[in-house]
Amino acid sequence: MAKTLRIRLAAIATCLWLVLGLTGRPAPASLDTFVGARSIVKNQPLSSCNNKARDALIAVLGRAAEYGDTGNWAGYGAIDASGNSFAAAAVHCYPLDEVQGYVVTFTCAAQSPPATESASIICGKLAAAFGGQS
Amino acid sequence: MIPLLRRGALAALALASAFVWCSSNAPASVDISAGIRHVSPDGTLADCSAKAKQSLDAFLEGAAESTPGSGDWIANSRNGIAGTPTATAVVRCYPLPKGYFATFTCVVQLPDNPYTATALCLDVAHTFYGGAITALAAIPTPTPLPTGCATTNLVGTWVSDSDSKLTFTMTVDGDVTDSEGVSGNWGLKGNTVTFTYYGNHTMTLSADGKHLSGGGYSLTRKC
Numbered sequence: 001m002a003k004t005l006r007i008r009l010a011a012i013a014t015c016l017w018l019v020l021g022l023t024g025r026p027a028p029a030s031l032d033t034f035v036g037a038r039s040i041v042k043n044q045p046l047s048s049c050n051n052k053a054r055d056a057l058i059a060v061l062g063r064a065a066e067y068g069d070t071g072n073w074a075g076y077g078a079i080d081a082s083g084n085s086f087a088a089a090a091v092h093c094y095p096l097d098e099v100q101g102y103v104v105t106f107t108c109a110a111q112s113p114p115a116t117e118s119a120s121i122i123c124g125k126l127a128a129a130f131g132g133q134s
Numbered sequence: 135m136i137p138l139l140r141r142g143a144l145a146a147l148a149l150a151s152a153f154v155w156c157s158s159n160a161p162a163s164v165d166i167s168a169g170i171r172h173v174s175p176d177g178t179l180a181d182c183s184a185k186a187k188q189s190l191d192a193f194l195e196g197a198a199e200s201t202p203g204s205g206d207w208i209a210n211s212r213n214g215i216a217g218t219p220t221a222t223a224v225v226r227c228y229p230l231p232k233g234y235f236a237t238f239t240c241v242v243q244l245p246d247n248p249y250t251a252t253a254l255c256l257d258v259a260h261t262f263y264g265g266a267i268t269a270l271a272a273i274p275t276p277t278p279l280p281t282g283c284a285t286t287n288l289v290g291t292w293v294s295d296s297d298s299k300l301t302f303t304m305t306v307d308g309d310v311t312d313s314e315g316v317s318g319n320w321g322l323k324g325n326t327v328t329f330t331y332y333g334n335h336t337m338t339l340s341a342d343g344k345h346l347s348g349g350g351y352s353l354t355r356k357c
Contacts, residue, residue: 029162031243033222035200035208067169072237074168083163090168092237094228105206107224109241111164 029111036106036123039131042099046071049093049102056129060122061089071095071102077115086115089126104130162243167251170238170259173230179205182227182234189261190223193254193270205229211247215274220247223258236262248273288320288327288339288346295352302331302353 041049050071057064057075064075071094077087089108096103108123117125174182183199186207190197194209205227214220221242228235240255248271257267287306294300301313310318310331318331327337327346335349346353 029216029243029246030218031164031220031222031241033208033210033224033241035206035224035226038204038206038226038228070169070171072169072171074166076164076166085163088164088166088241090166090237090239092168092171092226092239094171094235094237096230098231103228105226105228105237107168107226107239109164109166109222111162111243 029113031109031111032115032119033109034107034119034123036108036120037127038103038105039127040096040099040101040103042101044101046093046095046102049104052130053091053093053104056126057089057091059129060125061087077110080114086111087117087119087122089122091126091130106130162246165242165244165247165251166239167241167255168237168239170255171235172238172259172263173235174233174263176233179227179229179234182229182236183207185262186225186227186236189258190225192261193257194221194223211273213273213276214243214246215276216246217276220273221249221251221254223254225258225262238262246274288322291356292346292353293356295354301356 050066050073053071053073054064054066057073061075061077063077064073066073071092073091073093075089075091076085079085087108087110089106092105092107094103095101106123106126108119108126110117110119110122112118183205186205187197190207190209194211197207197209200206200208207225207227209223210219211221212219222240224239226237226239238255238259240251240258242249242251242254244250253268253270256265257270259265260267288304289306290304292302292304294302299313303311304320308319308321310320310329312318312331316331318329320330321328322339325339325341327339327348329335329337329346329349329351331351335351337346337348337351337353339346344355346355
C-alpha cells in the first residue's frame with residue numbers, strides 16, 4: 001500500500017515538473033530597440049540635463065552612469081541572479097548656446113522575453129520622468 | 135503487469151523530463167554603449183544623415199531614418215541563431231548653427247552576438263568620422279529546423295514495414311503521432327532510439343538514417 005502511494009506521488013511530482021518545464025521553457029529572446037524622444041529645453045544649464053538624466057534613469061531602470069564628463073548617460077535594468085540585465089537606455093545631453101539650453105535624446109532597448117516592458121514603453125517612462133522633474 | 139506498466143510510464147515521464155530540461159535555453163543579457171559623440175564644425179543635417187546611413191550599413195543591415203527628416207538613424211544586424219537580430223546601432227544627428235553633432239548608441243544581445251556593443255559603436259563611429267576599424271566577428275547563422283529528409287534525426291514521416299497503412303509523424307519537439315492519432319515520444323542518442331508508443335521501445339537507426347528497427351517495430355523513412 002505504502003509502495004503504491006509512493007509510486008503515485010512520484011508519478012504526480014514528475015508530471016507536475018514536466019508540465020512546468022514545458023510551459024516554462026523560454027522562447028527565443030528578441031532584441032527590441034527604440035529611438036525615443038528628442039527635446040529642446042531653453043534657458044536651462046547643461047548640469048540640469050545631467051541631473052535629470054541621472055535621476056530619470058535611476059527612477060525607471062534602477063541604475064545610471066555617465067561616460068566621463070560628457071553628458072552621455074546609460075542605465076541598466078534590474079539584474080537577475082546570474083548577473084544579467086534585460087533592459088537598458090541611453091540619455092544624451094548636449095548644450096545649445098543659441099537657446100541657452102540643451103537638447104536631450106532618449107534611446108532604449110529591451111530583450112523580450114524576459115523583459116516585461118518594451119523599449120518604447122521604457123523610453124516613454126524615461127521621457128516622462130525627465131520632463132516631470134523641476 | 136500493472137506495476138510494470140507504471141514503471142514504464144514513470145520511465146517515459148523521466149525521459150521526457152530530461153528532454154525538457156536539456157532543451158532549456160540559457161538566458162541572454164543586453165549590452166549597451168552610448169559614450170561616443172562627434173561634433174562637426176561644418177556640414178549640414180543632410181551630410182550627417184548621409185554619413186550615418188553609410189556608417190551603419192557598413193556593419194549592419196537596412197539603415198533607415200526612424201522618422202523621415204528627423205536625422206535619427208537605426209540599423210540591425212542580420213538574424214542570429216535565434217532567428218532575430220542580435221545587434222542594433224542608432225546614430226542621431228542634430229543640426230547646429232555651424233555644423234552638427236551626432237551621438238552613437240549600440241545595443242547587442244549577449245552571448246548570442248559575437249561582439250560587444252562597444253566594439254560595434256567604435257567601428258560605426260570610426261567609419262563616420264575616421265579612425266581605426268576592427269573587424270567584427272560574423273553573426274552566427276540561424277540554426278535551421280531539421281527537416282524530414284535529414285537522416286541525422288527522426289523528424290518526418292515513417293511507415294511501418296509490416297503495415298503500410300500505419301505511419302508515424304515525428305516532430306522536432308520529440309512528439310510522435312501515428313496515422314490513427316495515437317501520440318507518443320521519440321529520443322535519439324547516437325543511433326539508439328527511445329520510442330515511447332504503447333510503452334518504451336529501444337530501436338536502432340540504420341547507418342543510412344532511413345530505417346528504424348527493434349522493440350517489435352520496423353519502420354522506413356518516407357521523405
